[in-house]
Amino acid sequence: MSPVHYVALSVILFVIGAVGVLVRRNAIVIFMCIELMLNACNLAFVAFASMHGNLDGQVIAFFVMVVAAAEVVVGLAILMAIFRARRSASVDDANLLKY
Amino acid sequence: MTHVLAAGTNTDVVARETLFWILAILAVSAALAMILVRRAVHCAMMLAVVMLCLATMYAMQGAPFLAFVQIIVYTGAVLMLFLFVLMLIGISSSDSVVETIKGQRLAAGVAAIGFFVILILGIGHAAIGPAARPTAEFGPTNLTGLSTLIFTTYVFPFEVTGALLITAALGAMVLAHRERTAPKPTQRELAARRLSSGQLAPDPSPGVYALHDAADRPALLPDGSTSDASVSPTLSQREVGEELQFVRPEETVAISAESGERVPAPAVPAPPSEGADS
Numbered sequence: 570m571s572p573v574h575y576v577a578l579s580v581i582l583f584v585i586g587a588v589g590v591l592v593r594r595n596a597i598v599i600f601m602c603i604e605l606m607l608n609a610c611n612l613a614f615v616a617f618a619s620m621h622g623n624l625d626g627q628v629i630a631f632f633v634m635v636v637a638a639a640e641v642v643v644g645l646a647i648l649m650a651i652f653r654a655r656r657s658a659s660v661d662d663a664n665l666l667k668y
Numbered sequence: 669m670t671h672v673l674a675a676g677t678n679t680d681v682v683a684r685e686t687l688f689w690i691l692a693i694l695a696v697s698a699a700l701a702m703i704l705v706r707r708a709v710h711c712a713m714m715l716a717v718v719m720l721c722l723a724t725m726y727a728m729q730g731a732p733f734l735a736f737v738q739i740i741v742y743t744g745a746v747l748m749l750f751l752f753v754l755m756l757i758g759i760s761s762s763d764s765v766v767e768t769i770k771g772q773r774l775a776a777g778v779a780a781i782g783f784f785v786i787l788i789l790g791i792g793h794a795a796i797g798p799a800a801r802p803t804a805e806f807g808p809t810n811l812t813g814l815s816t817l818i819f820t821t822y823v824f825p826f827e828v829t830g831a832l833l834i835t836a837a838l839g840a841m842v843l844a845h846r847e848r849t850a851p852k853p854t855q856r857e858l859a860a861r862r863l864s865s866g867q868l869a870p871d872p873s874p875g876v877y878a879l880h881d882a883a884d885r886p887a888l889l890p891d892g893s894t895s896d897a898s899v900s901p902t903l904s905q906r907e908v909g910e911e912l913q914f915v916r917p918e919e920t921v922a923i924s925a926e927s928g929e930r931v932p933a934p935a936v937p938a939p940p941s942e943g944a945d946s
Contacts, residue, residue: 571796571797571798571799572796572797572798572799573791573796574688574692575725575729576791576796577788577791578692578695578696580784580787580788580791581696581699581784582695582696582699582718583787584780584783584784584787585696585699585700585702585703586699587780587783588703588776588777588780589702589703591772591776591779591780592703592772592773592776593703594768595708597708597750597753597754597757598708598711600750601702601708601711601712601715601750602702602703604715604742604746605699605702605715605718608718608719608722608742611722611734611738612722612725612726615725615726615729615731615734616729618729618731619729619730619731619799619800619802619806620796620797620798620799620800621800622799622800622801622802622803623805624805624810624813624814624817625817625821627731627733627734627810627814628814628817628818628821628822630731630734631733631734631737631814631818632822632825632829634734634737634738634741634742635829635832635833636829636832637742637746638741638745638746638833638836639832639833639835639836640836641746641749641750642749642836642837642839642840643836643839643840643843645749645750645753645840646839646840646843646844647843648753648757649753649756649757649843649844650843650844652756652757653846658757658758661768
């Protein structure tokens with residue numbers, strides 16, 4: 570398969586993840602959709618690495634994975650703190666900063 | 669092991685194409701199901717399917733290390749963390765289908781289509797050539813090649829990543845830590861609270877006098893009805909079937925004989941909780 574197929578697939582997955590972030594209300598589901606978008610980016614990076622024939626793309630994908638892991642840890646901790654304060658995981662209920 | 673993975677670079681072209689299309693359809697449908705299912709747990713399962721598909725694709729494209737990291741770190745650790753937090757927050761939490769902003773879904777769909785068109789146009793204009801001829805770096809020496817790059821060219825980003833991970837671990841500890849705002853209640857205060865609450869004994873344990881003693885079976889009261897206090901609220905939110913199925917067979921006979929009116933069972937065996945209490 571040529572890399573363009575993989576990049577097209579990664580575009581589709583990225584757009585689906587973006588729709589999920591826009592549409593869903595549960596904060597955990599939104600986080601999962603963000604993970605989907607990051608995974609789609611990784612797929613494109615790996616495809617470009619195989620297109621260019623060097624490993625730089627794979628190294629970048631590795632760094633993306635590490636950053637995503639850190640992001641998940643902090644994000645879920647924030648979610649737990651919000652849930653403890655508001656008893657809800659819905660993004661609509663976190664509205665204390667509203668005017 | 670490396671031989672099996674490296675075989676991805678020189679297997680039959682037809683087999684690779686078939687595998688690609690199967691995985692692509694599986695990944696896209698799982699991703700679509702992810703944004704369509706209402707329960708967060710099902711969403712996590714769909715995400716696991718997508719991640720496993722992508723891991724296989726990494727292996728097909730000559731990235732065996734990333735394929736394993738994808739499975740171990742993403743599907744193993746990150747997704748388990750998601751499920752862990754889901755269990756803490758409440759497994760039954762499902763999304764509301766109410767649209768809080770008017771026309772938000774329609775606008776999101778239009779924006780997604782526009783975004784998709786822009787990205788596809790960008791790909792169409794970009795010169796994405798065929799895959800380069802696979803070298804040994806995409807097979808047996810993938811790991812050494814990656815480590816050489818990480819510890820030479822990308823050594824500074826690697827160090828920064830270490831700082832990021834430490835910061836994230838500290839941040840998670842700080843955010844998850846709960847500061848005690850009120851002093852810890854003493855035993856005397858706890859006893860006073862219990863006396864004033866009106867219920868001296870603890871909640872009945874699930875399954876007492878019922879047919880099964882599973883955690884989701886409510887305890888039976890002397891009149892044959894079930895006690896809601898004996899089951900965790902999370903479990904009792906689920907669908908329960910006919911109420912009589914929790915009743916012992918001889919009690920079922922007694923209840924149905926009285927045309928629905930519940931009567932105490934004629935011969936109740938020794939309560940199972942007695943032995944547990946002593």
